[in-house]
Amino acid sequence: MTDVPEERAVRVSWWAALAARWPAVLRTGWPVLARLAGWSLLEAGQTFLLGYALARALDGGFLAGDTRAGLLWLGAAGLAVVAGAYGTGRVYGAVAALVEPVRDRLVRGVVARGIREGDAGALSGLTQQVELARDALAGVVLVSRSFLFTSVGALIGLCSLDPLLLAVVVPPLLAGTALFAVTLRPLARRQEAFLAADEALAEDLGTVCPGLRDVTAAGAEARVAEATGELIGAERRAAYALARWGVTRVAALAVGGQLPVVLLLVAAPWLLGQGVTPGALVGALAYVTQSLLPALQNLVHGLGTSGSRLTVILRRLTAQAQIQVPAPAPASVARRPSGRHAEDAAGRARRPVPPPALSLTDVTFSYGPASTPVLDGFHLDLPAGGHLAVVGPSGIGKSTLAALVAGLLRPDRGSVRVFGRPVEQAAGARVLVPQEAYVHSGTLAENLALYREGPVPEAELLAAAEAVGLTPLLRTLGGPGAPVDPAALSAGERQLIALARAYLSPAPLALLDEATCHLDPAAEARAERAFARRPGGTLVVVAHRISSARRAGRILVMDGARTVCGGHEELLRSCALYRELVGGWSDPALSPGYADGVDAVAGAGLAGDRGHVVADRAVGQMQTAGDLGDGGSARRE
Known part of the structure; x- marks a missing residue:
């Protein structure tokens, strides 16, 4: 003391x-x-x-x-x-x-x-x-x-x-x-x-x-x-x-x-x-x-x-x-630290501890009074600047977790705080990109600047487009001022526009809820790396592929009461479900050209699927590109 x-x-x-x-x-x-x-x-x-x-x-x-x-x-x-x-x-x-x-x-x-x-x-x-x-x-x-x-x-x-x-x-x-x-x-x-x-x-x-x-x-x-x-x-x-x-x-x-x-x-x-x-x-x-x-x-x-x-x-x-009023000194004080230790103690006392970017404390949520809780006594802390991937079987509650953090759902018990504030009061501190991205009519620049107060400089628009991989589409459409017809865009193109929009938003916490499920693995990796490198940014990814988890600093494996969080190597040793999810993917040596060293399992009928494999389903359950086509709808929780 x-x-x-x-x-x-x-x-x-x-x-x-x-x-x-x-x-x-x-x-x-x-x-x-x-x-x-x-x-x-x-x-x-x-x-x-x-x-x-x-x-x-x-x-x-x-x-x-x-x-x-x-x-x-x-x-x-x-x-x-x-x-x-x-x-x-x-x-x-x-x-x-x-x-x-x-x-x-x-x-x-x-x-x-x-x-x-x-x-x-x-x-x-x-x-x-x-x-x-x-x-x-x-x-x-x-x-x-x-x-x-x-x-x-x-x-x-x-x-x-x-x-x-x-x-x-x-x-x-x-x-x-x-x-x-x-x-x-x-x-x-x-x-x-x-x-x-x-x-x-x-x-x-x-x-x-x-x-x-x-x-x-x-x-x-x-x-x-x-x-x-x-x-x-x-x-x-x-x-x-x-x-x-x-x-x-x-x-x-x-x-x-x-x-x-x-x-x-x-x-x-x-x-x-x-x-x-x-x-x-x-x-x-x-x-x-x-x-x-x-x-x-x-x-x-x-x-x-x-x-x-x-x-x-x-x-x-x-x-x-x-009014700041100094508290009276205690009646008995332990030995006074001296030298460098005293300076360190004083420095620690002066430096405020920043709140975590995301904090869930004893969160319980169910979709009805008679329903089994999707989350029960859930705890999670993510520091500012962190990168978290969320994986797990379908229907386990990954999108529910994202909706709670985004403020779209309210927990039955517990608290959700974003940068130290209740999630209801932190609307401008987080941005959600859902699986089904939307694009409204108007120009491409108007779509990208949706979360900004005023017009965004064209140079900043072009930089964001380059970061998330939107530049080819931007050129095809005719530049930021080109009109956009949402019905003429594919699902993947709409996702790229939604990703660039979120990248340009001032919110420091980005939530990608399978926001890249219609992109190929290389495009997904590029977008996720852009959000991870965003200055002052914190990233939470509901993973569509296990490669997303390999890119994250921390991985949350949702498995009901057996939910765990850790690094890739740590989870391979301690979590059976994570080993099974990773086991559904081939050895990195089979795909040396892929930047992440991870590729989809090669199998019958999948030669042209461009790696569209859903890693968060039950073991061995995979989905081909036809199921994720532009005219279809990807899995919903």
Whole structure:
């Protein structure tokens, strides 16, 4: 044990991250806040005069027989409305001056994180989430400020008319406001759950839609439809939960804004008996219906929507913030290493261990609850840059394994990770070339650039074509810009195009699921060597011929419970099934011209088969070129 201190990451909650930013915002925004408060007071003046002037116009004017006084009071109320409208217009400018600096700080934070950490979500955060946060913050400031100043103005007006009116209006107003405040946090959680479900569905569709032909080629339509249906159901349930909590907002509005009107009408005889004037009662109704109820309505709908949205977006924008806190040194430390050993230990502590390119842990999968598992407690680790060949009898689960790694199937138990990430989140890190390759109409360049974001330089297209052996076909068709008719291509030609397309993809993990079964051995060897030499690439081949296994660094022999993994010589000594598979092939000396030193067994009727022998079937079971013809279909699992 060394005394190299360990580090632990402490995640900062979103509100703590915001709290760290607010002091700077407030220091630079005090003049703006003061201006906003001043214009809000002018706006609140009309609230006070609305009910007070109406009460005085009735009690001291029209009901007292003094029409002139009544009209003067109504005129004062009208002037207050004009002044309030002017103040409202100036409020928007102050809100913009307060919100825009916050938006700028969020933009700088998102851009800095995107540059520093290579965050893939920086573009979405910059173009959508920051703008939503700006709009939501402006809405929260507007409705909160309006409710605060309007409520204060109305309550002061009620008290000036008769303090007894407060006893009727204030309790339901406080109850409705409290009910609404209680729903804010669960409403924000439901809003975030809905947003997460929507993002998960969008990510799934973004993966499935471009790969529909792959899904069809792999026969995974039902499984993909089921997985996508689950995500749609999750979003529907989240939307229903969000809507159910929306009902509580209606209840809060009814209690806080509409119940005071009912109570004032029901208690009118009692209030008049206690000395409350008719004008004061009418003024109280005006305060409630024209000021308090609209202000509460704006607060409930505005803060309930904008506030929960702001909470969710800010939590997401600041969820990446972390603080590195050194852990305290242990109480007892073993002898301190010195010299070169200390330097080696420190170097090992500093160097992070890269995750394997592919990791399957305790994976179990079956095609039905009553079916025998195809994989049962399966474990596999493949380091980055590795080359693995998968062999075994037909139907043993080789294509099922490829589909699990490609994310087309989901294990019943266990985990599948690609470069340390769950396979569902690593769509761009692996590319699958199925046995039945597809080619779409359009130009050859468009087919080859299917997995790339933008146009691929012609030089890169030509280099990829040369690497996998597509160059003769490319010349025959007329170059990268030549149109392609999929029906006019042979199965082998379609496989070459699919291989070149996968070679050009940015995915570091390539899965070849018998992707060369329609090619001759030399063409297959060339393609597999190209993928094995691809910079930073990792290759998994579901082997069509045993020669594919001889080219791989590691060989996985799938045989149910007796599945083993190792090198060629090691498996020849320890695995009977692998010896039988290899025994179905002739001695290398019989085919000195073949680069791999391995050729198909020569036998009756196979003189012209060009080596099309299926090595992953039962021992002695072989398939001639006629079975793999362009018009036929090769074996499916």
